Amino acid sequence: MSKQLTVAIVGATGAVGSKMKEQLIKRNFPIKHIKFLASARSAGKEIEFNGQTYTIEEATPEAFEGVDVALFSAGGSVSAKLAPEAAKRGAVVIDNTSHFRMHPDVPLVVPEVNREALAKHNGIIANPNCSTIQMVAALQPIREKFGLTKVIVSTYQAVSGSGISAIEELREQSAQWEAGKNVEANILPAKSDKRHFPIARNVIPQIDVFTDNGFTYEEMKMINETKKILSMPELSVAATCVRVPVVSGHSESVYIEVEQDASVQDLFEVFKNAPGVVLQDDISNQEYPMPIYVEGEDPVYVGRIRQDLSNKKGFHLWVVSDNLLKGAALNSIQIAEAMLEDNLL
Structure with a gap:
């Protein structure tokens, strides 16, 4: 995976978001730049990632400009509002909420099971329920x-x-x-x-x-x-x-x-x-x-x-x-890895 990507995490301070951060580091995901997005209430706070301190930004449509992969784990209402905006700006959204899972045009993917469905995405991919x-x-x-x-x-x-x-x-x-x-x-x-x-x-x-x-x-x-x-x-x-x-x-x-x-x-x-x-x-x-x-x-x-x-x-x-791992954060990162390997990113 030599390609370097700009990654955004929406909901990085939650239980799943925290595991997403850990998995990105553990699996040496190729990151050129990372940004952490949240509500206006949390914007401005600091967050640690891989030994560096980052400032949380407000999650707005414009915040996804230049983002390659957007990992969402901040609730269905946030995904409903911002995932299409992120996709519109060229990001591939991997959404950990239930909002898009049963949408007929959104792949619902476990890479070991139906990896081939990733090729059919239109900017948004749904991460299934943990169970x-x-x-x-x-x-x-x-x-x-x-x-x-x-x-x-x-x-x-x-x-x-x-x-x-x-x-x-x-x-x-x-x-x-x-x-x-x-x-x-x-x-x-x-x-x-x-x-x-x-x-x-x-x-x-x-x-x-x-x-x-x-x-x-x-x-x-x-x-x-x-x-x-x-x-x-x-x-x-x-x-x-x-x-x-x-x-x-x-x-x-x-x-x-x-x-x-x-x-x-x-x-x-x-x-x-x-x-x-x-x-x-x-x-x-x-x-x-x-x-x-x-x-x-x-x-x-x-x-x-x-x-x-x-x-x-x-x-x-x-x-x-x-x-929190295979049931959420890990599966999300594995989706992104599979897309890289299959030249879908």
Whole structure:
């Protein structure tokens, strides 16, 4: 990657934005110039990057002049307003919000799964939902080898998926429990919802608000995004999304049904060679993926692979990944890297 690029990060002080900064440095992304953009309220503040101090600028349409890649992670309303303006000025936008994900003209990409979709972009590329990314990364090698007809997933999602404020609230609530004080809840399950519940010592079977069909928006994101990324509109997908008192690392119990006959050993062999996936499955030694061990790690980890007891084409998987890395920041940077490699930037 000899080409040097001008990069902008919108939302660099948030949980995902901070990881984007780290990944750009860690992966030695070819940066000629970088700028950090935020609301007028944050403009003028200083931010550290790769040993240097930068001044945050106000995110305006004109701020994207000369930008090659714009990484957005500042909320859907900001992306809705400014992503088209950035693209209009020649930047390739990689948007980490949900705003453009289901737009028919915007590619929704996990590079290990549907990299070819990048060539169809019109200035904006959507980064999928964190829980969707890790699941489709695990599903793709199975689908390629044995086909896929059904997916049922239950998630165990970390609070960092709701941002830095949710992480802080988990810590505060844990301290309140230990001190015997009243536990205050102001964020989960959804900031906009009418009721909030403690996450410390609890699990909440709701992420985001409910839709008219009884599923939450998070569940519908997983359902619809999976079909779009895999280009399988007919695929049967169901999801139940649950918030758990873990800081980082989403876990998923995934049931699948395949088209062709397969065995557990067949799936082991598939995962041993799958890009971006690590097989961790040795039940004799109690080796399987857990959030505490995958935090800070790039891959998607898969374990607890079992054949269903009543359906020989059904299998159960346990999938764990760092939601702020592969589930967000890392996937965004990998999209930019793939575009460089494919001469799309």
